[in-house]
Amino acid sequence: MRTNRAAIAAALAAAIAAASAGTACSPAGEQGETGEAAVDALHRDSIVVDTHSDTTPWFQDPEWDFAARHETGDMDLPRIREGGLDVQFWSIYLGRREGDGRAIREALERIDAVYEMIRRHPGQTELAKTEADIRRIVADGRIASLMGVEGGHIIEDNLAVLRTFQRLGVRYMTLTHSFHTGWADSSGTTKVPEPVHGGLTSFGEEIVREMNRLGMMVDVSHVSDDTFADTIRVSRAPVIASHSSCRAVADHPRNMTDDMLRALAKNGGVVMINFYPSYIDVEVGKRAREHYETIKDQMNEIRERAGGDLLLRMREGRKLNAAHPWPQAPLSTLLDHFDHAIAVAGADHVGLGADWDGVPSMPSGLDDVSKLPALTHGLIERGHSPETVRKVLGENLLRVMRENERVARELAGS
Numbered sequence: 531m532r533t534n535r536a537a538i539a540a541a542l543a544a545a546i547a548a549a550s551a552g553t554a555c556s557p558a559g560e561q562g563e564t565g566e567a568a569v570d571a572l573h574r575d576s577i578v579v580d581t582h583s584d585t586t587p588w589f590q591d592p593e594w595d596f597a598a599r600h601e602t603g604d605m606d607l608p609r610i611r612e613g614g615l616d617v618q619f620w621s622i623y624l625g626r627r628e629g630d631g632r633a634i635r636e637a638l639e640r641i642d643a644v645y646e647m648i649r650r651h652p653g654q655t656e657l658a659k660t661e662a663d664i665r666r667i668v669a670d671g672r673i674a675s676l677m678g679v680e681g682g683h684i685i686e687d688n689l690a691v692l693r694t695f696q697r698l699g700v701r702y703m704t705l706t707h708s709f710h711t712g713w714a715d716s717s718g719t720t721k722v723p724e725p726v727h728g729g730l731t732s733f734g735e736e737i738v739r740e741m742n743r744l745g746m747m748v749d750v751s752h753v754s755d756d757t758f759a760d761t762i763r764v765s766r767a768p769v770i771a772s773h774s775s776c777r778a779v780a781d782h783p784r785n786m787t788d789d790m791l792r793a794l795a796k797n798g799g800v801v802m803i804n805f806y807p808s809y810i811d812v813e814v815g816k817r818a819r820e821h822y823e824t825i826k827d828q829m830n831e832i833r834e835r836a837g838g839d840l841l842l843r844m845r846e847g848r849k850l851n852a853a854h855p856w857p858q859a860p861l862s863t864l865l866d867h868f869d870h871a872i873a874v875a876g877a878d879h880v881g882l883g884a885d886w887d888g889v890p891s892m893p894s895g896l897d898d899v900s901k902l903p904a905l906t907h908g909l910i911e912r913g914h915s916p917e918t919v920r921k922v923l924g925e926n927l928l929r930v931m932r933e934n935e936r937v938a939r940e941l942a943g944s
Contacts, residue, residue, distance in 0.1 A: 566907070571703045572916050573906040577668050578618040579881065579924035580853050580899075581678065581702070581802045582751075582773040584618045584888030590840045593766065596647055597654070602848050604886040604898045607654055607673075614904035616668045617658070617924060619772070620644050622700065623680035626709060633684045634691055641677060641698050648675055658882060659699050673859075678749065678772060681707035681738065682714060689740055701931070702747035702772060704735070705757060713737065715754035719781045722754065729756035730764065738764045739873055745938030747930060750774075750794075751784070751804075751883070758790055767937040768798035768930045775804045775867045775885035776874075782809050791875040801875060802883025805858035805892050817857040825854050851890045852936035862893035865908045868922065877918040881927045896934045 585605045585791040588594045599608040610618070622640050627633040648655050657665045668675040677700045685691040686704070692703070706716035713734035715725045730738070738761055741748050748769040750758045771794065776898070777785040786801055794801055808815040822829075826851055832918060835841035871880045884892070886899060895904050907920045 537644070544608060552795050565807075569907050569910050570903060572919060573614050573903045573923070575862075575922040576614050576859040576906075576920045577617065577928065578617060578902065579619075579664075579917070579927045580884050580886070581619045581770065581881065582804075582888065583618050583886040584641055584643060584681075585622045586622065587844060588887070589620075589647040590640065591844070593841075593845075597651060604884075605891065607651065609900035610673060611900055611904050612900040613672070613898075615665055615899055617674040617676070618928075619676045619678045619702065620679045622677055622684070622695075623707070623769075623888075624684065625707070626683060631686065633686055634688075636669070637679065639682045641695070641700070644675065644677055644699075645881060655901075657699050659701070660935060661928050664928065664931075676701050678702040678704065678747075680704045680749075681752075682711045682734075683707065687712055687733070689737070692737065692740060692745060696744045696746050700746065702749045703741060703751040704751055704772060704942045705730075705737070705753050705761065707750055707752050715755045715917055716724050717752055717756075719784065722745055722783045725754060725756065727757075729754065729760035735760065735764045738871050739766075741765075742934075742937055743768045743941040743944060745934050747934050751802075755787070755790070758786075759793070762793050762797050765797065766941070767934045768800070769794065770927070770930060771801045771883070772880075773802055773804040773885045773888075775801075775810050776805060778874075779863075779867050779870050780810050780812050780815075782812070782815065788874050788892075791871060791879075795875040795879040796931065798879075800879050800881045801871055802881040802927070803864070803871060804883040805864055805896060807857060807891050807893055808889070808890040810893075811863045812838060812861045813860035814857050816861075820856070821856055825850060828854075856891035858891050858894040860894045860905075861908055863906060863913055864905070865897065866894045866926075868909060871910055872914065872918065872922070877914075877921055878923050878926055878929075882923065883916060 583605060596867045597607050600606050622637050624636050625635060632666055655673040655675045658665045658667055658676050664674040679695055681701050682705045705714045708719040710716050710717055710726050713731040715727050715729060742765060747767050748761055750761050750769055751771045751774045771786060774845060775785045777787045791801060804810055808818040832843055832846040906919055
């Protein structure tokens, strides 16, 4: 339970500062141990929020137990507890779907899987719909579960579906995935596709305004630079980039330019840094493309054999990745992105959006969610204050969520 937070924060800051400075009467080893203990305490006392996990499809697998510790993948309850993660947004993602209502049906099945996971673990997690819910659930020692729809194509151009998702507990929607919708341009994944709309269409702007009215955070990860600019112009509430990093550190279209970071900060929003090595390290991205060439025939064989059986494809794909590990970037590279985002956007506008189980590798030293305290230690070692670290770990996202709720109340009658 997190009580008397101000007093705890002051004590932690003093302990970290003392450990960093050292004292004449304390051996160096003891200073190091004291410093590590203080940083561990800072991590455990903070509300740690991550806005992007693709573990969600595993909730639909009857053979996969969320409460068991697994040797593959990034997340399960034991490792979440070990890593001190308090709040997780589960991604409601599916690729391009053809056929009226198919995307909606599959998304509802995935939302139901989140509800079923929560039902099976009532003492461990609870669905949160508001910032106040999050704080209550975490104070009670449980994990707060929320949802984000990843890709505006999933609502099938229907505002009634958007509103229904919001009523079911979805608290953000990524406007596009790796392809354009009928109303917004995407950044693509490896290279930027030829723009179709030049940003948002008038219907895309209507969707942003409706999300503001509903209190749903608008997510600009995966969108084109023009779509980002239009979203910032239209939105009356702070927006998020649920899993994006810095283009100045790694030149990738999924990352944000410095101008975008500054615009996001002016909007009051937050960039949730993506951990995927191929997005945060250009050289690792090259090695990843080479690695793909060595296993693509096996990947295609799995797809053909699995057909429409998603769970079989997931299981076999996980085995393949375990047998042929993808390249990793060092933790220091990930910390470079946090340093840069904090320097450009400010300490109030940076958070965590790891992309757990949505990518084939994580940085070395942060191989899965159980290693999450290493990030806090790295930020402190880079000279960031305990106050800044606490904001980055979760308070920034909670503030944005609170602001979206306030804007929704203002627009309630519109």
